[in-house]
Amino acid sequence: xxxxxxxxxxxxxxxxxxxxxxxxxxxxxxxxxxxxxxxxxxxxxxxxxxxxxxxxxxxxxxxxxxxxxxxxxxxxxxxxxxxxxxxxxxxxxxxxxxxxxxxxxxxxxxxxxxxxxxxxxxxxxxxxxxxxxxxxxxxxxxxxxxxxxxxxxxxxxxxxxxxxxxxxxxxxxxxxxxxxxxxxxxxxxxxxxxxxxxxxxxxxxxxxxxxxxxxxxxxxxxxxxxxxxxxxxxxxxxxxxxxxxxxxxxxxxxxxxxxxxxxxxxxxxxxxxxxxxxxxxxxxxxxxxxxxxxxxxxxxxxxxxxxxxxxxxxxxxxxxxxxxxxxxxxxxxxxxxxxxxxxxxxxxxxxxxxxxxxxxxxxxxxxxxxxxxxxxxxxxxxxxxxxxxxxxxxxxxxxxxxxxxxxxxxxxxxxxxxxxxxxxxxxxxxxxxxxxxxxxxxxxxxxxxxxxxxxxxxxxxxxxxxxxxxxxxxxxxxxxxxxxxxxxxxxxxxxxxxxxxxxxxxxxxxxxxxxxxxxxxxxxxxxxxxxxxxxxxxxxxxxxxxxxxxxxxxxxxxxxxxxxxxxxxxxxxxxxxxxxxxxxxxxxxxxxxxxxxxxxxxxxxxxxxxxxxxxxxxxxxxxxxxxxxxxxxxxxxxxxxxxxxxxxxxxxxxxxxxxxxxxxxxxxxxxxxxxxxxxxxxxxxxxxxxxxxxxxxxxxxxxxxxxxxxxxxxxxxxxxxxxxxxxxxxxxxxxxxxxxxxxxxxxxxxxxxxx
Numbered sequence: 001x002x003x004x005x006x007x008x009x010x011x012x013x014x015x016x017x018x019x020x021x022x023x024x025x026x027x028x029x030x031x032x033x034x035x036x037x038x039x040x041x042x043x044x045x046x047x048x049x050x051x052x053x054x055x056x057x058x059x060x061x062x063x064x065x066x067x068x069x070x071x072x073x074x075x076x077x078x079x080x081x082x083x084x085x086x087x088x089x090x091x092x093x094x095x096x097x098x099x100x101x102x103x104x105x106x107x108x109x110x111x112x113x114x115x116x117x118x119x120x121x122x123x124x125x126x127x128x129x130x131x132x133x134x135x136x137x138x139x140x141x142x143x144x145x146x147x148x149x150x151x152x153x154x155x156x157x158x159x160x161x162x163x164x165x166x167x168x169x170x171x172x173x174x175x176x177x178x179x180x181x182x183x184x185x186x187x188x189x190x191x192x193x194x195x196x197x198x199x200x201x202x203x204x205x206x207x208x209x210x211x212x213x214x215x216x217x218x219x220x221x222x223x224x225x226x227x228x229x230x231x232x233x234x235x236x237x238x239x240x241x242x243x244x245x246x247x248x249x250x251x252x253x254x255x256x257x258x259x260x261x262x263x264x265x266x267x268x269x270x271x272x273x274x275x276x277x278x279x280x281x282x283x284x285x286x287x288x289x290x291x292x293x294x295x296x297x298x299x300x301x302x303x304x305x306x307x308x309x310x311x312x313x314x315x316x317x318x319x320x321x322x323x324x325x326x327x328x329x330x331x332x333x334x335x336x337x338x339x340x341x342x343x344x345x346x347x348x349x350x351x352x353x354x355x356x357x358x359x360x361x362x363x364x365x366x367x368x369x370x371x372x373x374x375x376x377x378x379x380x381x382x383x384x385x386x387x388x389x390x391x392x393x394x395x396x397x398x399x400x401x402x403x404x405x406x407x408x409x410x411x412x413x414x415x416x417x418x419x420x421x422x423x424x425x426x427x428x429x430x431x432x433x434x435x436x437x438x439x440x441x442x443x444x445x446x447x448x449x450x451x452x453x454x455x456x457x458x459x460x461x462x463x464x465x466x467x468x469x470x471x472x473x474x475x476x477x478x479x480x481x482x483x484x485x486x487x488x489x490x491x492x493x494x495x496x497x498x499x500x501x502x503x504x505x506x507x508x509x510x511x512x513x514x515x516x517x518x519x520x521x522x523x524x525x526x527x528x529x530x531x532x533x534x535x536x537x538x539x540x541x542x543x544x545x546x547x548x549x550x551x552x553x554x555x556x557x558x559x560x561x562x563x564x565x566x567x568x569x570x571x572x573x574x575x576x577x578x579x580x581x582x583x584x585x586x587x588x589x590x591x592x593x594x595x596x597x598x599x600x601x602x603x604x605x606x607x608x609x610x611x612x613x614x615x616x617x618x619x620x621x622x623x624x625x626x627x628x629x630x631x632x633x634x635x636x637x638x639x640x641x642x643x644x645x646x647x648x649x650x651x652x653x654x655x656x657x658x659x660x661x662x663x664x665x666x667x668x669x670x671x672x673x674x675x676x677x678x679x680x681x682x683x684x685x686x687x688x689x690x691x692x693x694x695x696x697x698x699x700x701x702x703x704x705x706x707x708x709x710x711x712x713x714x715x716x717x718x719x720x721x722x723x724x725x726x727x728x729x730x731x732x733x734x735x736x737x738x739x740x741x742x743x744x745x746x747x748x749x750x751x752x753x754x755x
Contacts, residue, residue, distance in 0.1 A: 028058040029065065036068055045076040063093035070102060077402050101135045134164040138173060154178075165197040172207060184215055195224075202228040202235040209241060218245060236262060236270050243277070252281065272307050279311060287311065299328070302337045309341055313348075321345065336366040344375050347382070350571060352603050355379045370399035374406055381413070384607035385637040389413050397426075404434050408443045418672070420450025438464055442472040454480065471497045475507055487514040503535050505544040512548065525552075532561075539569040546578045550585065558582050573599055577609065580616075589620045607636050611643055618646070623654055644668045645681050652685040661685040676702040680710045687713065692720040708734040712743035719747070719754050727751055 036051030049072055055065035070085035082102075089099035100122065107118050120139075130136065154177055164170070171194040178186035191211055195204040209224030222245055228238035239262040246255035256277060263274040271294060278287030291311055295304040305324060312321035322345070328338035343358035356379045362372040377392035393410035396403060407430055414423035424447045427440065434440050441464040448457040457480060464473040478493035491514050494507045501507070508531045515524035528548050532541040546561035559582050565575035576599050583592035596613040599606060614629030627650055633643035645668050651661035662685040668678045683698030699714040711734040718727040728751065734744050 025058045029055045029062060032058060033065060033068060036065075036072070040068070040072050040075065043075070045072055048072045061092060063089040063096050063099060066092065067096065067099045067102075070099070074102075077400065079401060097130060097133075101133075101139065105139050132159065132163040134167045134170060138167070138170050165193075168194060168198075168201075168203065168207075175211065179211075179214075187211065188215075200231060202231040202238060204228075205231070206235070206238050206241060209238075213241075213245070218249065221245060233261075234265055236265050236267055239265075240270070240273070243273070247277075256281075268303065272304070275307075275311075279314075284315060288315070295324070299331070306337070306341065313345065318345070318349075334365055336362045336369065336372070339365075340369070340372050340375065343372075343379075347375060347379055350382075350573075352379055352382055352605060356383075356605065368399060370396045370403060370406070373399065374403070377406075377409065381409070383603070383605045383636065384611075385605070386413055386417050387637050387639045390417070401429070402431050404430065404437070404439065408439055411443050411447055415447050415450045418450075420447045423447035423450065436467070438468055438470045438472065442470070442476065445473075445476050449476075449480070454483075469496065471501050471504065471507075475504070475510075478507070479510060482510065482514055482517070485517075487518055490514050498531070502531060503538055503541060505531075505540050508532075509544055509548065537568055539565040539572050539575065542568065543572065543574040543578060546575070546582075550578065550581060555582055555586060571602070573603065573606070573609070577612070580612070584616060584619075589616055592616050593620070605636050607633050607640065607643075610636075611640070611646075614643070614646060618650060623650055623656075626650060627656075639671055641668055641672045641675070641678075644671075645675075645678050649681045649684065652681065652688050655688050658685050658688045662689070676706055676710070680706075680713060683717065684713055687717055687720075692717050696721060708738040708741050709743050712741065712747045715747045716750055719750050722754075724751065724754060 032051045032055035036048045036055065039045075039048035039051060049069065052065045052069040052072060055062075056069070059065065066085045066089040070082045070089065073079070073082035073085060086099050086102040089096050090103055093099070103122065107122060124136075154174065158174065171190055175187040175190040178184075178190065188208075188211065191204075191208045195201075195208055198204050205224040205227040209221040209228070212218070212221035212224060222242065225238050225242040225245065228235055229242070232238075239258055243255050243258040243262065246252075246258060256274070259274040259277040262270045263272070265271075272291065275287045275290035275294070278284075278290065288308075288311055291304065291308045295308045298304065305328065309321045309324055312318070312324070322342070325338045325342045325345075328335050329342070332338075339358045339362040343355045343362060346352075346355035346358065356376070359372055359376040359379060362369065363376060366372060373392045373396045377389045377396065380386070380389035380392060390410065390413050393406050393413065396406040397410065400406070407426055411423040411426045414420065414426065424444070427444050427447060430440055441460055445457055445460040445464075448454075448460060457476075461473055461477045461480065464470060465477065474493045474497040478490040478497065481487075481490035481493060491511055494511050494514075497504060497507050498511070508527065512524040512527040515521070515527065525548075528545060532538070532545045535541045542561045542565035546558045546565065549555075549558035549561060559579065562575045562578040562582065565572050565578075569575070576595050580592040580595040583589070583595065593613065593616050596609055596616060599609045600613060603609065610629050610633045614626045614633070617623075617626035617629060627647060630643045630647040630650070633640050634647070637643070644664050648661045648664035648668065651657045651664070662682065665678060665682040665685055668675070669682060672678060679698045680702035683695045683700075683702060686692075686695035686698065696714065696717040699710065699717050702710045702714075711730045715727040715730040715734070718724070718730070727747070731744055731747050731751065734741055734747075738744070
């Protein structure tokens with residue numbers, strides 16, 4: 001057992017043994033509550049939770065342990081669990097004012113306006129029972145703000161401060177309200193008074209200093225940070241605030257001394273700051289040496305090792321990072337943290353199989369690690385296994401509801417899976433503090449685009465761009481304008497983006513497409529050439545160029561571009577895939593198969609490549625191999641609509657198993673009810689079972705005005721039903737589109753026999 005685990009176990013046992021000596025349930029509860037509060041104050045949330053749960057077990061009908069457990073969950077960021085415990089406390093003791101206030105706070109923060117109003121009503125009830133209660137007044141103010149009633153919010157906050165001048169939370173909130181109303185002087189006055197009302201508190205000048213930083217008054221900010229340190233020379237947050245300010249002002253020696261002071265503090269969270277400063281200042285060897293010393297001081301501790309590995313990776317010293325992790329796993333093969341880091345390294349290097357192995361094992365050993373689930377979700381995303389990605393991200397948010405990156409990636413996965421409504425539901429649950437962030441706004445815009453709600457999409461873009469000319473928002477604005485056929489306006493937004501990110505290949509391609517939409521083919525190709533020639537060593541640029549040339553029919557040029565991408569990055573899956581597409585277009589299916597097989601040998605779980613390999617095998621008549629490829633896709637992503645449909649079609653078309661084909665196709669119909677290709681598959685399965693009327697019903701949905709193959713399928717069903725004239729009309733249309741269609745030949749033979 002690792003030393004730290006033994007220590008924790010001994011401490012936990014000691015705590016339990018001491019408490020167990022108490023004679024009565026009340027005494028046991030009191031002892032557990034005292035221990036839990038100490039652990040909560042020390043931010044040791046795990047042990048605090050254990051203590052409070054033991055207190056609940058000792059006195060199940062007492063509200064206080066539930067209230068304290070709610071505070072613990074709230075401090076740890078597990079807000080749903082916190083809300084549940086506060087409600088439990090209120091149920092056990094309806095007169096518990098503190099618990100009722102917490103319930104009101106949670107209701108006030110709810111995204112549902114009706115629940116918010118209920119929270120306001122509850123706060124008003126509590127205020128009636130306890131006039132001038134600062135917490136109740138502040139809760140009312142929060143509700144007012146969320147219901148867009150800033151006037152009442154200011155009134156309630158000023159009343160709270162009149163009652164409790166030292167209520168820092170009310171001061172901060174009132175200053176924020178005034179700042180949002182463009183009253184910087186009023187916000188400053190509130191915070192200056194807060195400092196005066198608690199002259200011995202270092203936290204007050206720190207907050208005032210951060211305010212001055214926000215309004216671009218660095219000299220005033222520095223004065224306040226130094227005042228905080230005069231009050232408490234070892235106040236870590238002030239040291240952390242002052243150091244970067246001095247560094248930005250060019251006073252690097254002073255900044256370094258501040259970081260040295262911070263690193264010498266007893267709190268371990270500050271220990272790496274000087275080493276990080278050295279790394280950022282270009283003194284990489286000194287920074288690495290300091291991080292290495294911290295790591296060697298206790299090789300079992302996760303933090304120093306993680307920072308050392310991260311520094312090695314940033315500097316491109318992957319071999320050193322691998323050695324540190326290998327040593328850790330040699331000492332303890334069940335070190336979930338080391339497995340997680342090694343899995344992340346493999347993921348970054350594109351070694352998806354290695355990444356999945358390590359991260360799956362880390363999840364098995366530590367199922368409550370949201371980080372392991374998060375990285376595993378990214379492995380699934382890279383492999384194209386969207387359902388597995390969604391499953392892992394859902395688990396991440398269960399464990400950590402406030403992780404914005406996971407919420408955004410889950411919403412994006414839903415949108416890509418044609419479920420923008422689900423994406424919006426995920427985004428609607430984001431914490432209030434993130435609702436104005438650019439990543440949130442950008443992802444919400446993507447979901448709105450999926451819903452085709454262009455009015456709200458335009459509002460979202462305008463809202464974001466009012467705060468930042470962020471490339472993501474500029475791209476969305478450009479693409480929306482192009483959708484509205486404002487090609488010149490779309491180009492203007494995209495070209496502004498490209499000044500910031502000249503290698504955003506999606507934006508480059510979009511600019512070219514805008515010219516192509518105006519039938520300006522020369523200008524379109526010129527744009528592609530301009531940006532890719534400016535970045536000749538970009539594999540992404542060459543892959544984009546190859547895809548463009550492939551679509552425009554320049555197969556030789558496409559092949560040359562993909563080969564150039566391969567020279568830049570020998571392991572470029574995109575380049576190999578592009579070369580396979582060129583080979584398929586040229587009819588060189590054996591060459592395409594070899595290229596795709598090569599990718600699968602490197603990435604045996606790459607869903608997209610396995611699927612396309614199945615398509616190639618089917619084209620060459622290797623039905624068994626195609627069926628095997630589609631089954632491998634489904635092993636990785638059981639709800640992959642395209643693989644399910646293609647597998648069902650093959651089973652029906654070859655009459656290998658029409659019943660299974662029909663069952664698979666009907667499953668796909670549930671996943672994608674409006675997909676015409678699936679209607680064709682279901683109809684074809686019924687046709688091969690001899691159920692021609694049912695076949696014609698489905699084939700009619702897919703066949704009219706669709707592909708030549710679907711027209712032929714419908715024609716054959718009509719022939720079986722005796723509708724020869726309709727069949728002949730469909731066959732004539734199919735042959736006009738594809739004179740050499742093998743399906744048309746079969747249908748013609750069937751028609752001749754029927755006549």
